[in-house]
Amino acid sequence: MAPRPSAPSFEHHAPGRLGTGEPAPRVSWTVPAADPDYRQRAARLEVVLTSPDGTEEVTTHELGGAEQVLVPWPARPLRSRERASVRVRVRDRDWGPWSEPGRIEAGLLDPADWRAELIGPAWEEEAAALRRPARLRREFTLPVGVVRARLYLTGHGLAEAEVNGRRAGDEELTPGWTSYRHRLRYAAFDVTEHVRPGRNAIGIWLGDGWWRGRLGFGGGTLDVYGDRLAALAQLEAVTADGGVVTVATDGSWTAGYGPILSSGLYDGERFDARLHDPDWSRPGHDGGSWSPVRVEGPPGVPLVAPQGPPVRCVEELRPVGIVDKGEGRFIIDFGQNHSGRLRVRARGPRGAVVRMRHAEILVDGEPATGPLREARATDELVLSGEPIEWEPRFTVHGYRYAEVSGWEGGLGPDDVVSRVLHTDMRRTGWFECSDGLVNRLHENVVWSLRSNFVDIPTDCPQRDERLGWTGDIQVFAPTAAFLYDTAGMLSSWLRDLAAEQAEQDWVPPWVPYFPLEPFRSMPKDPYAVWSDAAVLTPDVLHERTGDRGVLHAQYDSARAHLEHVARAAGGDRICRGTEQLGDWLDPNAPPENPFEATTDKYLVATAYFAHTARRTAAIADAVGEHADAARYRALGDEVAAAYAREFLPDGRPKDDTQTAYALTTVFGLWPDDGARRAGTARLAELVREAGGRISTGFAGTPAVADALSMGGHTEEAYLLLQCTECPSWLYTVLAGGTTVWERWDSLRPDGALNTSSMTSFNHYALGSVADWLHRVVAGIAPAGPGYRRIRFRPEPGGSLTWAEAHHDTPYGRASAAWRLSGGELETTVTVPVGAEGDVVLPDGTSRRVRHGTHRFTCGFAPGRPGSAADGGDGDTAGDTGGDTDGAANA
Template identity: 65%
Template structure:
């Protein structure tokens, strides 16, 4: 196989992305076909740049060295609207590879003065009431012949979908997504060249409440969080063959009118009357009766920013696996998988027929169980105009496995109702499999919970009246998420919002974007461990998986500010007492009505995290070449560790509260005062697991750590016992009881088949799925030990009943994989190392160095001694 360069990438963007916001985007590439011993020594980057109205400029830039991941931009700064192509070739001391395929991208609008569009919406009072009818906007315009290039730059106060000449623009859902709108409003960029024509044209915008003025939060939530009026911001730029540019922007020349969407809410659903559609409303010459001039809105002051992550899209379509007719046009549909999405209908019925769609995660006695949804109505309604129609709600999204369709005209035929799976369109990076179908289903549940909750931000749940960016959830889950999907662009954007709100509130809120929702609006602005630690631990986790030093640098001040607040709250004794803490949230031993009443003292949890975050910030400082900071934070970590041991650990190795979480934190965070105490303490941890027959006794703080703490301290079988336990509370209990995603509570569905009556009972929460990270690193045995997977450790540790496991991950250098089989006392392992990376293989009998390529080895198992 010839040497070749593949997969040239620009930042964390998908190939072909237009509207990026980086002036100096970093480049990455992979290498295939390299002979053993190959080391990249020279690189040539062929860069072609084109500004609208100008001829392309192409040059070749020479680089030296082995770097191939997030390599600094080799050219001059990019400008607004500039398109570019990048191709790469490499060599060691021999012949050059062929040039890679060119990767293309295009810059968006970088400066405030690039925008001439204004926010516009319907004039007059927006009205009161729980839901208001969103408007549509339109404008007609003429263009000359010879259109070379056209771009639409689009955002909204609310959510928006654009049409030009009767055709939908793009395939994004809920544009522009949810950012902290007070600080940052994202925009999207679309290539609309093929939708325009010489002569008369028309452009129109659908608007919906979205996160701008829709209901947000629990306990009834808040409305009009960012404003009570919707607005579109659209800038259409059309370049003619002669180089002239026409700009059609939102201004007072647009008009607003009613549409068929009667109400649109993320929690409560959408009501749509097809009789109000107004056929041809985005075609030239439409008789816009009842439409009126728009009014220009205040722009709100937020910076317009380009996306760093992928948009929301329909990524998959599910057919129902079962349909039960209930009579009189009512059906219960089972899609076989809990997910986030919406239904798509193909209906044919008389004018005025009302079809109602309701959604739920579980059934009770054959009917939708809506109690866990709290006040979210999650109901969509379609009124038919007569005849055949295809319809899906535009501006709402639900979390469900089951749907009730009522009012259906005639018989429901196959294909009449399908479910569109919607989430951020991230690239899948990681996979796992084993010899146990239940363990594999557990892993699949983790994947689906990630998919259901990465809906532009990392939410806690996709179904009820909440769906917030809880910081503790993603802090626990980020290592798992970054193995399974390319989440760096999405989380990088969310972390920028976190930093902005941290400055505004002088506090890392428990969820981001932050809303002052009772009772959390009454919280003291204390540093809450596990949750606030996201500001420090998650950027470092992303750096370790991607090598993105720029992200780490950008979030460093936020991480420092977080740790400073913890230090101030702890005081000179270094014990985090007297501050507001959520502790080991959702410990299964806590009463359903008060998930903070865990077995483990909340201040023990907070102090353990204080020590760990100080240590991790020292490592962050080292990565950023800040030795003085590293020394200072290491010294602080030493002080906290000493204080923790003195306060919480007895000489015989017992930790206060004698709980799985207390021991897991102490072991995973390296808080034992000496090795002898560690041996006694970790033995006690294993005793607790055995006494519980492998049942889990940890919440948000302990669950991501407990199996690591066991396997890392010589108690591998106890860890496997927890993994394979089938009794509640355990991971496989949910699998055996029909769970297709990770549950919020270990017993969201109780052994007697009833739904947990607690106020928080979600069947799609990813936090407790953090076990998958241990499955990847320890069960399968694949781990990054240098940032960006530059160095890999393969160290499978078979245990329990498993006779096989495998995992693979698309690292920045290429695919790394491991597969092992255990048979007749022999462990056989196959691994793949991508070009540009090196690896260690540890099969319990010492370590061996591996270069790129495929390797096979076998040893007696278990190893002697």
């Protein structure tokens, strides 16, 4: 009998997700275990659609073949508010048992479903002057027999709702940050247990958030999207007889000030507990002053359901150290740099102020606030005289250390906890090896990802910036997609990228985009590495998840970007004369002028032009645009030839830098094999001459280890990895870093803080080396979209005696592990059901394997030249087969 599958999932949503926006969500399932000879030959899906009034419609659908990932929706499209429950069974020779059901619930799919309007406080001039956020409130009556209640919520700014004194859901920073000029996301909450027959009340807190709060560097900009806060909410209660009571934001609501005096993502929150009545959102409340609201009407842009998970508190960190500085001031160490905020249990006299200031590092035992630039990162609690447990609602900070002042009495570990906040993604990837420092480096990469995936992929979580820089996520996307299920979140962000690109006729350097100097005054040229996110980020998502839909959704954006690069480069195909950021933060560049990297920025840009053209061609093939694919392949070849003429005049780069050799190698731009061998040999020589110290910035770092491995110089790649001198990855670990730094020397070897205005201790871009750890050190990589074929090719080296990695692919968990002992290498791989693996061992032997666990042994002499690693310009988009030597997308 065939095995039992897992409960199905839908699109990239978590199980049981409410308020989804796809009327025909694609369905996926895994088979946890099966006999060695099992192969899915058909699947049967039972779909139960339940309308809000409880009416059920059951259909069964049989599908032939082996597809089990993002299978097209087989039933009729979902209608607004409908719930779907889907079971699946599979057939080999016989049908197996039904799975547990997977469930999903549609949101409001038609604009006509919305009755709510945006509302805010009516005292406009006063509110604008004080910048004090208000609260909104309404009472309503419900009949007996409510069986289901949903609250749909969004706003201009941030919104948090309470129904009868109970918070709706556990999401943070709702509705998140989208390109507000083009679309506004909403959230859906199950409030069935919150409501009751008779009188009810709903209240909504408002916060500045990204809508009108300070955004950007150079002091930032206020009111980027507007200066008035507003909420849009629609509560729908369904009774057993099918009746519906709708409570929507309109002119019947009231507004009033609450205890939040100010609220900002950069500066923090100020809360006066003397002004807080915990019963304010309960029926019959008569405290406070409530006034009529201002009705703004519909938002004017499409309301969209979430594609990815929300921001939540995902973990709590307890203090690992508390230093009493005297006079009610304490320095708290949480042991880990992260994004979050404090929850305190405070006490003290009425009117006393407890201040909480946040910092990434200490200098001379005190918080170093220089890296914050103009972000205050300070929360303030005005006490009422009664004990209180409190945390801010509408802010988030990046920190390891917190200074608490104004504290009454001693401060113990039970008085404060740090609440870790980020997008609540599912962990999918793990790595470990015999070198504890490398393990800590990998953990630092994980924490930098977590800290900077706060609704959008940001550059840093602590200072006056926190923008969706396109280049950072472009180079880091392969690492991110291994470690976490980022597909839903990044697909949503890419929609905003396409919207901003269409408006600006340019892929901007950050998304959502608003102009800031000096970029406001710079020409709208396509920035290599950064603007290439329009092509390379959806390409990576397809490669890692098998989701061809993201390629279809982003194809016009990708094509428009490539055409922009071609126009800017001109007929000679060289990106000279365009504005470029180049190999940003090359450690050899002047600290205050990262534009002056040692590698020609036009070499970087032209190399990326060739690579992006080839990847766009692969994407075009994957989405069926074969004429475009042929044209873009020819363009890529033209650019590669031009690159060789301009930057490799004698077969080697004009710039004798690690970045120049790395990009030329990984992007497949050497004119012939002889030049490639000589070039990678010279790269290895440069690394040896530097003693393993790295000399690359944002452009070169993702490529340098791969380039060495591809050239058979794996030992030099390990020399880079395991170097402990500045600049290097392990230098940051030995210097106490618990996240990846923006600069290789954010903290200098003499212990001094890098005083540049751009010094962050929590950036993920230079952590892109973790992708090489997964693919080359552990030896697990996709050989076909979505890991339907997996390449296992471990390359031991350095001082490592063992390494292993695990990844939850769309088909289930895949693993690779190796161990060196007595001149023998033992390799163990696990292939999930539905996939197959290509195992390539360092002695050159190879074997194709099906699902299950397989062990291999071969001789291995440490220090010998390694085999070629995954990298280069293999056209994996749309590929479902091919030989075992095909290269994965770098």
